[in-house]
Amino acid sequence: MREINVSEVTEAVKKMCIDANYALSDDMKKALESARSEEVSELGKQIFAQLEENLAIAASDQIPICQDTGMAVFFFKIGQDVHFTGGDLNQAINEGVKQGYTEGYLRKSVVGDPLIRVNTKDNTPAVVHYEIVPGDKVTITCAPKGFGSENMSRVFMLKPADGEEGVKEAVLRAVKDAGPNACPPMVVGVGIGGTFEKCAEMAKEALTRPVGSHSDKEHIRAMEEELLDRINKTGIGPAGLGGRMTALAVNINSYATHIAGLPVAVNICCHVNRHVTVTL
Amino acid sequence: MNKEIQAPISAEVAKELNAGDMVYISGTIYTARDAAHKRMDEALSEGKELPIDVKGNLIYYMGPSPAREGRPIGSAGPTTASRMDKYAPKLLDLGLGGMIGKGKRSKEVSDAIVRNGSVYFAAIGGAGALLSKAIVESEVIAYDDLGTEAIRKLKVEKFPAIVVIDSKGNNLYETADKLYNKEKE
Known part of the structure; x- marks a missing residue:
């Protein structure tokens, strides 16, 4: 003991x-840098430049x-x-x-x-x-957790017959409905399975997984990659003002569920996806 | 197009603004978000005066983090505007010059913007440290007990924002994503 x-x-x-609240984790900083180089919209590129400047000011002037x-x-x-x-x-x-x-x-x-x-x-x-x-x-x-993006998060109690395609449609629906309100480029946390509350908690915890990491379940990893690609074809773009980089990552956690159910939670986070971990 | 404008804003200037314009706002603006709007709405319902004269003024939907010593304000980015949709048409009909926030607005707000020749700007959400640099003075002028949600009078210099809904009813959010949508490819 x-x-x-x-x-x-x-x-x-x-x-x-x-x-x-004063600095993003290294994985988030890297993701924002690489998203800036991949953005095709001129206004979008300007927004990424402003977000980078914002992080620099936060650190140098100690402003959240x-x-x-x-x-x-x-x-x-x-x-x-x-x-x-x-x-x-x-x-x-x-x-x-x-x-x-x-x-x-x-x-x-x-x-x-x-x-x-x-x-x-x-x-x-x-x-x-x-x-x-x-x-x-x-x-x-x-x-x-900021509430601009929290307010755009959703829980869907899908049917087993909805399957993988139903899950993908639910995630895309939540992202499109969120649009500019959730301060894109977003990080999308998804929980699949469990119960009503379990899937929501998994979606929240998925947001704390490093951007760029993937599920160790092969089918879930494939879904993370496909969904990121499809989200970045919606055109919502940085700040919702049009462009390619709507999301930086889709992180999915999954768990066993009941024979009758397919719960899906989508917890959306803005580009200020803050998380710090320590071990005592 | 990049434009420099003054606040309060005149109807003539508002009419010249088009969805997609990048503007730099200098002058005096006021902050109000959820709780302050609720109180202003209650005041109007009771026939009382508002704590600010809304005519020609810009309301910034923002609740700052606390200021460090020697600074006018803390982090100061926009909050989601749609939560104020319930209250905005009434203020626009009283002559509100415009609003600064982020995110979509309801049809009722868009109609009220057109009806009154007003404008809705978006500032970059989540860029609160950067935006605070454009705020040179801040003073709580009403509803002090609401803390971050109190009404503040701000002096701004070249505060950056983008015209999202203009006085003609054009809406940048409804057109910009279509330009880059590749879902059917």
Whole structure:
């Protein structure tokens, strides 16, 4: 049994919230650079140049990449041999979010109740997904999620008879409906299978997979490649103003499902696809 | 075409703008997003005055991140405009000069733009650090309790935006993707 004091979690969470909002991961930076060279629209090329300049200013002047610094989403993979000490883990995570968003000059975008809608003024609470895994390590991924693209995300409860083609049509439908609203070039996270909530969680986690990586299942990998190609033929383009580069990646995660179902979730992320992972 | 324009905007200038024009806006603009629009709408329903005179003014759909010491504002890019579609026609009919946001608008908004000779601009979504550089002054002038959603008066210098819906009803989003669509090839 390994003991971890929850104050370590607070510190890690605070730092991840700040880091994620001021710099993109290397895979995202590379994807944006290569998309810029592949863009055919003149206006699209100008937009890529502006996005590159935006990242440079964010780093040099310490201004968040995007003003929507997101709702803080976390994936915790907790080794079953870990024992948390020193307090409530959920409180420790939210304390880290509060400190990160306050000390990091990040926008507080969370309302405490979806209908009464009063801002909590410290960006808490976070949305946390826990998974128990073998071992004595804790891997934390922080993915602040902006709602311009979150609002364009969808869950489709398809029928088994809809098959692969139905899944592809659903993803393309979500992307086309999102269009300029989701701040393309997008990263498209897809969850196929499981249950209603499982596919949504898989789609969200798929967004945190490095751009350029692929599923290790051959048929899923083929679908990722085909869908990226088809999305980049829609013409939506950077900022939705026309062009080739509508998406940087389609990342699909899949899971077993019921004989009667084919759930598909499409979680769309803008070009500010933020994620940071640390292991304690 | 690249154009430099002043805000507030006159009806004559608005009429000269065409969907697809790249503009650089200098002058005074106001921010308002979801919660501020809801309050303004409630004020109008109750027969009260709005906290800003909308005539000829541009409303920027934006809620900034906090400013660091010595800076006028934090990250300051546009938010999705369609969430304000419910409120925009009423403000346009009161003389609102134009709106800056990102993303599609409803037919009701497009019709109100044409009816009033107004304009809808898009700024580049997700470029909040870059866009903040065009904002030289910022002051909260109403609804302070709304935090990032308060109404701010901004002084901007060469703020970059693209005309998406012009006063004739042309819509760049509806034409631009068709130019590059290769789905049937």
